[in-house]
Amino acid sequence: MSRALLRSALELRTPITRLPPPFLLPIPIRPRANALTAAPAAARFFNQTTQIVDPPIPSSILADAGRTPTQSPTAPAPTAAPVAGISKISAALSTQIPQPPPPARTSTEPLSESVRTLLPLLAAQPGHYATAHIHGRPYLVTAGDLVRLPFKMPGVAPGDMLRLTRATAIGSRDFTLTGAPWVDERVFECRAVVLGTESEPMRVLIKKKRRQRRAKRVESKHRFTVLRISELRICDELVAA
Amino acid sequence: MGVKAVHRITTGRNGLGAFILQCKKMDFHYCDWAGSSKGMNGFIKSILPKFAAAHPQIEFTVSPRPSKHPVIIGHYINGRDKAICVRNLEPLQILKKVELLRDASGEKLKKVTKPVQSINESVRGIWSPYHGNGMRV
Amino acid sequence: MRRLPRLGSSATVAALPMSSTACLRTPAASLFKCEIALTSATQPHSVPRQRHQVWANRFQSQRRCLSSAPPPPASTPEKAVDGASDVDTQNIQLSASQSRRRLRARLPKTDLTIPRKQRTVPRPADIPDAEYVPAESGLGLEEVGGLEGWWDNPAHWGPSKNYVGFGLQEKVMDAALLQVLARKALVEAIALKDKFESKIKNYRRVDPTPAEFRMAELVRISSKEILVAEDGSPTMAQHDVYKTLKALSHRLPVAEGEVLPKPVGPEMTPEEAKELLESWDRNWKAASIEDPALRFYLVKRIQRLTGHVIPDAKLVGVRHMGGLLSVLVKPPKALKLAELITTKSLLPTLPNVKIYPRRVTPVDKEKMVGRWKLIQKELQERGLPVVGTEGYGAAVEKKWVTGN
Numbered sequence: 046m047s048r049a050l051l052r053s054a055l056e057l058r059t060p061i062t063r064l065p066p067p068f069l070l071p072i073p074i075r076p077r078a079n080a081l082t083a084a085p086a087a088a089r090f091f092n093q094t095t096q097i098v099d100p101p102i103p104s105s106i107l108a109d110a111g112r113t114p115t116q117s118p119t120a121p122a123p124t125a126a127p128v129a130g131i132s133k134i135s136a137a138l139s140t141q142i143p144q145p146p147p148p149a150r151t152s153t154e155p156l157s158e159s160v161r162t163l164l165p166l167l168a169a170q171p172g173h174y175a176t177a178h179i180h181g182r183p184y185l186v187t188a189g190d191l192v193r194l195p196f197k198m199p200g201v202a203p204g205d206m207l208r209l210t211r212a213t214a215i216g217s218r219d220f221t222l223t224g225a226p227w228v229d230e231r232v233f234e235c236r237a238v239v240l241g242t243e244s245e246p247m248r249v250l251i252k253k254k255r256r257q258r259r260a261k262r263v264e265s266k267h268r269f270t271v272l273r274i275s276e277l278r279i280c281d282e283l284v285a286a
Numbered sequence: 287m288g289v290k291a292v293h294r295i296t297t298g299r300n301g302l303g304a305f306i307l308q309c310k311k312m313d314f315h316y317c318d319w320a321g322s323s324k325g326m327n328g329f330i331k332s333i334l335p336k337f338a339a340a341h342p343q344i345e346f347t348v349s350p351r352p353s354k355h356p357v358i359i360g361h362y363i364n365g366r367d368k369a370i371c372v373r374n375l376e377p378l379q380i381l382k383k384v385e386l387l388r389d390a391s392g393e394k395l396k397k398v399t400k401p402v403q404s405i406n407e408s409v410r411g412i413w414s415p416y417h418g419n420g421m422r423v
Numbered sequence: 424m425r426r427l428p429r430l431g432s433s434a435t436v437a438a439l440p441m442s443s444t445a446c447l448r449t450p451a452a453s454l455f456k457c458e459i460a461l462t463s464a465t466q467p468h469s470v471p472r473q474r475h476q477v478w479a480n481r482f483q484s485q486r487r488c489l490s491s492a493p494p495p496p497a498s499t500p501e502k503a504v505d506g507a508s509d510v511d512t513q514n515i516q517l518s519a520s521q522s523r524r525r526l527r528a529r530l531p532k533t534d535l536t537i538p539r540k541q542r543t544v545p546r547p548a549d550i551p552d553a554e555y556v557p558a559e560s561g562l563g564l565e566e567v568g569g570l571e572g573w574w575d576n577p578a579h580w581g582p583s584k585n586y587v588g589f590g591l592q593e594k595v596m597d598a599a600l601l602q603v604l605a606r607k608a609l610v611e612a613i614a615l616k617d618k619f620e621s622k623i624k625n626y627r628r629v630d631p632t633p634a635e636f637r638m639a640e641l642v643r644i645s646s647k648e649i650l651v652a653e654d655g656s657p658t659m660a661q662h663d664v665y666k667t668l669k670a671l672s673h674r675l676p677v678a679e680g681e682v683l684p685k686p687v688g689p690e691m692t693p694e695e696a697k698e699l700l701e702s703w704d705r706n707w708k709a710a711s712i713e714d715p716a717l718r719f720y721l722v723k724r725i726q727r728l729t730g731h732v733i734p735d736a737k738l739v740g741v742r743h744m745g746g747l748l749s750v751l752v753k754p755p756k757a758l759k760l761a762e763l764i765t766t767k768s769l770l771p772t773l774p775n776v777k778i779y780p781r782r783v784t785p786v787d788k789e790k791m792v793g794r795w796k797l798i799q800k801e802l803q804e805r806g807l808p809v810v811g812t813e814g815y816g817a818a819v820e821k822k823w824v825t826g827n
């Protein structure tokens with residue numbers, strides 16, 4: 046325990062982009078997104094993520110809401126979202142240029158009446174789950190879960206934070222919001238931290254034909270990216286606003 | 287001097303709050319003379335400075351090991367270590383091995399069939415036949 | 424280590440002729456012989472030769488004389504007399520101090536450290552105590568003082584007895600300096616060859632081995648113009664040859680006992696040598712050195728000036744000066760990786776990187792965590808070897824474990 050604490054404390058000492066709480070700063074800081082565009086970014090280490098700044102959603106969109114959770118209207122998924130259902134938040138290594146925050150989601154569909162009424166109830170219950178999809182495969186996750194993806198995700202390094210934007214369902218003990226096929230990504234925030242790459246014991250397959258002495262030994266060893274679901278939040282404040 | 291057992295009351299879930307890289311130290315062993323260390327020596331000269339600068343949370347040691355093949359040893363927070371022999375490899379191939387050591391958790395390799403591991407309580411509870419609308423047979 | 428067998432008693436060996444080492448332990452009676460031996464010892468390298476003769480039993484009848492048996496009269500020198508005769512012994516003792524004084528006067532100058540006055544025990548006849556009974560054998564007596572191992576002490580040998588090598592003791596390793604010296608050697612070799620071929624009548628007392636050379640002389644001689652003929656043979660103008668030979672002229676015979684001058688390294692920095700080297704055209708490297716006389720003088724001069732001995736096997740394949748230089752000048756040794764990265768890399772500046780210049784041993788690892796002293800102490804308490812297995816291999820250990 047003490048070593049882990051020490052290491053985390055040492056990490057804090059490194060010259061990083063992490064800032065003390067805003068009330069301690071002598072000057073009011075601007076959002077990170079503006080800072081990035083204004084000046085070249087300071088050196089960022091691969092396990093330090095840029096600050097996530099979601100662009101403000103105009104309240105006029107939320108005012109006239111639309112979809113119900115139980116019905117499945119033909120609400121198309123936002124076209125700007127990546128196909129894998131992931132928007133990568135941080136860049137892999139410090140040598141790469143820090144990427145700007147993800148572009149504003151273009152979904153302007155108003156939320157349905159039932160979502161607006163029932164989402165606060167769903168959010169009020171203590172536990173939440175989401176069936177997040179990554180490359181078409183569903184993973185039922187709660188905050189703090191470990192997900193071992195069946196593939197090695199390219200271009201990520203340990204410490205990177207990913208935002209999972211594709212979910213077919215989010216829910217609590219008594220309420221479930223089912224998407225058609227996807228739940229609107231404005232109503233939940235699911236983030237995962239890349240822990241690293243794991244592997245498996247070597248698989249050995251002996252290929253042998255009958256009446257032939259030749260035996261072929263086929264070896265394979267797959268690599269898997271491991272994620273930790275660090276956050277799963279229902280964004281009911283949108284509805285409240 | 288006895289060993290005192292400390293009762294663990296929590297389970298570490300790396301990444302849930304802070305993220306700590308599991309690899310804490312890497313040892314680079316090379317030989318000045320042997321040909322199998324050629325790529326390793328090139329790696330230490332050209333690539334390692336950049337890699338070490340990009341990973342301030344990992345401790346690096348570089349030491350010769352005469353008349354032996356070059357080896358990289360990664361030490362992990364869980365107390366285990368992983369050694370990779372990099373004989374006759376090119377510097378860029380060695381970089382891949384180093385990244386493998388950096389990304390590894392230090393655990394033994396296991397076959398995992400379930401993709402999601404959770405220690406949370408079930409959100410929706412255990413299914414019961416006596417609750418809800420009941421089943422019509 | 425004793426070089427000579429222990430003598431039985433001083434009376435029997437008092438007048439024995441011996442080598443310079445042995446005579447120093449004899450009483451005054453043998454000082455006459457001692458003088459002869461010391462005189463010969465001043466010649467360089469004569470002492471080892473005598474020692475060798477002693478061991479080879481060629482030094483008169485050494486072996487027999489050194490035994491406890493009394494020496495035959497024939498082998499004793501003219502003045503030495505039978506030690507058993509009491510009258511003669513007294514005479515010798517009386518004249519001992521005079522003899523020593525005479526010897527001192529007649530000794531040549533030497534830088535050997537000779538043991539001074541020897542005190543002897545009174546003879547049984549001189550002791551007034553009537554109850555005194557002399558011992559019949561010296562067995563079991565403790566030996567006090569004496570001259571044993573006197574010449575084993577290097578401080579007792581003068582500097583003239585030190586080995587002086589022909590070549591420079593510390594080899595010149597700098598490439599530019601080596602080339603400058605090689606050119607000087609070539610110029611001198613041309614001049615010496617001309618003298619060898621009797622083209623020049625003057626300078627009979629030329630010493631081909633002068634040891635010291637100064638900066639100005641080095642520049643002056645090595646900068647003499649070397650003309651390379653069409654067939655490659657190098658020549659020099661007549662007056663240059665004369666000047667070179669004059670510089671080589673040296674007081675030839677080394678006086679007796681004189682310390683040979685040690686070869687002295689060149690008073691030139693590598694930068695100056697490089698500058699000088701660039702001021703010459705590269706023509707001189709094409710000079711042929713196939714002439715045996717020239718080659719002989721050249722190689723000899725190179726050994727004297729630079730300390731490099733060019734092996735014959737390599738010399739056979741060398742035809743011109745450039746080839747010789749490639750044999751002489753070795754490329755600098757490649758740096759070790761640890762040296763390279765500590766000087767030229769960014770690595771040592773990083774706080775999370777540690778570079779070790781040598782292998783990190785298990786002992787080093789214990790030292791890093793401060794456990795080594797404890798381990799050492801505990802092992803020593805148990806009488807176990809601190810490092811290694813004290814010669815017991817794995818097989819022995821297995822035998823202990825399995826009990827076979």
